[in-house]
Amino acid sequence: MWVTGDVHLDPRDAVRAELFLAFLRAARASADRLVLLGDLFDYWIGPAHARRCAYAPVVAALEEATAAGFPVDFVCGNRDFLGPGELRSLGLTVHGDAVVYARGAQRSVVTHGDLLVSGDRSYKRYRRCVRSALFRFGYWLVPSFVRLAVAHLLRGASERKLAKVEPLAFPIDVPLATAWQLEHEAEELLMGHLHRAETHAVDGRTTRMLPGWTDDCGPHFVLGPASSLETFTPT
Template sequence: MPYLDVDFEDGPIWFISDLHLSPRQPALTRLFQQFCETRAKEGQAVFILGDLFDYWVHVDQSRESAYAEVFAHLQQLVAAGIRVYVMVGNRDFALSKNLLASFGLIPIPDPMALRLGTQNVLLTHGDLLCTDDRRYQIFRRVIRHPLIRLSVGNLSYSCLQKLATGLRRGSTLAVQKKSLNITDAHPLAIQTALRFGIAGQHLEQGFDVLVHGHTHRPVWEHRDGGWRMVLGAWSPDAACIGRWAAGQWSLEKITRIP
């Protein structure tokens, strides 16, 4: 199990996911900017647990103004001495480690373990926990296979944009047809993650806290001998984010100032 060996002292530490930032939603980017200029600067670190962007297909996106603005906000945090860790999600898994590092961001794998205070914490985007959605799990393995990534990577940016648009539309229609149980984290997967780990990567002593996003159903709950924090998806007006400070966990709501 990849383990982040960093002493965060008493924090605070912020956890966010599922921002789905894109040029089509400038209000979302304004809310993100507000977070970076306020809450984030109060902390020692920010963990982005996947789907920072609505989609990511090519390095050329980073040169477009809407995406460059997002990276600029993150670079300002780094310049202020705040560590920014980035895990990719199901929408932006093509973000490369080299690109993230070029902006001073710290790429982390999915899953990732760390210790906060006296607790072992497991971080994951969350899609690996949705084990009932078998079609998606197969698609996930195929689309992330190195040979597929290599083949797709040879396509032009414009072609990849069209491909991403088609995949997003197909995904939206597929989710609408699925029951809520299928698209949610499976109880057994949650139990296994807390007791042992996830995706075949284990920590012998298990975990006290599981933090993830993806399902868009924010909750802070005690279950299976541990705690689970589910982060919320961002809307143009508000977001539900996670906070850890001096051993205390909380879900907090931020709202966009007009």
Template sequence: MSRSTLLLSDLHLPNTPSPLRERFLSFLAGPARKAEAVYILGDLFEVWIGDAEGLADYRPEAQALRALRDSGVRVCYQHGNRDFMLGAAFAKAAGLELLADPIIVKLAGEPTLLSHGDIWCTDDLPYQRWRRFSRNPVAQFVYRRLPRAWRQKVAGQARGDGTRNKPAAILDVNADAIRNAFAEHGVARIIHGHTHRPTVHVLDIDGRQVERLVLADWRPELCEYLQIDDAGLIRKTVPG
């Protein structure tokens, strides 16, 4: 049997001491060491204002991720809506392989479309406008050159306005967007995070059965990752 692939997302690690950070370090030193690859599909961190600050605030995580990579495990990373400014400096220090979003990878022989997932929340029009603006290279160039206090303020406002006073329905992925993704990429499996609604959706797309797996967000009472190998897919938890 081949070594497993592990996937996780939406840990939202704060830059202050936290049980979530302890559990993540335990994951990197434990289950992750036995894997062939680890895919982090965004929002590993609660907020990101720059690589310099990130390397200072999250030094233990950067060192543990680099140690995992140096042990022979691929560590792949997609940007989330909270840490989309994570850049080359942190990625190099942590040994991260930055991935496009979405991207097709073969997991246990099955071509699988991986994404953070926010690109398919198309009913949330204000967020999609913010997403396009915030990913603009010019906007990012300007943001990186703001004083730290200003960057923290912008990040805090963006975080606070993300779901406030919005109907729950528009915070989930759009059904047509998902169907279009399956059709466009020709895959039978999508894995994503972002929505904090972990489950498996089985769909019929043009006469073929496909599945969409939503990863769990981390919280003190449950820290979950998805393991994929030749035996199938199983959700596992990091012991407390």
């Protein structure tokens, strides 16, 4: 099983899309399942837009993979949480904020990770707003060009915020991550969201963080009896 996320495919960036397509082909050849822990897309404004931009070959490849019997799971992130309905139509199995996988005696919680950064209060307000029923209802009522403008506005606000803070300004809440593992009787938790590689071990339970993708490489976890962090580069 391979686990990746924070790919942040840009509708105008064919380079990273090609890298992900190569990664997907490698996953189909080497893994028994692919788990996407959110933020595969930088933003999602609907299936019509997805099939007209750089997302199009990725959408087609995911549909082809699942149709051929290769399982692809999706855990919602903070950028692409509005797309689960369309992703299900491609054959992906869509989960909520977390899912647990058992590999032999090893149990792993996989989550995007945004709920484990408890100190980011402005993000909590953003999450409550955009995940509210009112926002979701209004978002799909307006024309696609308005949804695109909203997506650009939210992405710009996020980029400005990140430019102002220190890279480690928002640490993971390790006690909370450990509590999640205890709740699910798991030995490890795999997460993304913060785009940096960290490992935290508490009382025999481990939280592993996935670095973000670049245009040159795709970090991912390989799950077997134990998990390892690997980096995919096209050959």
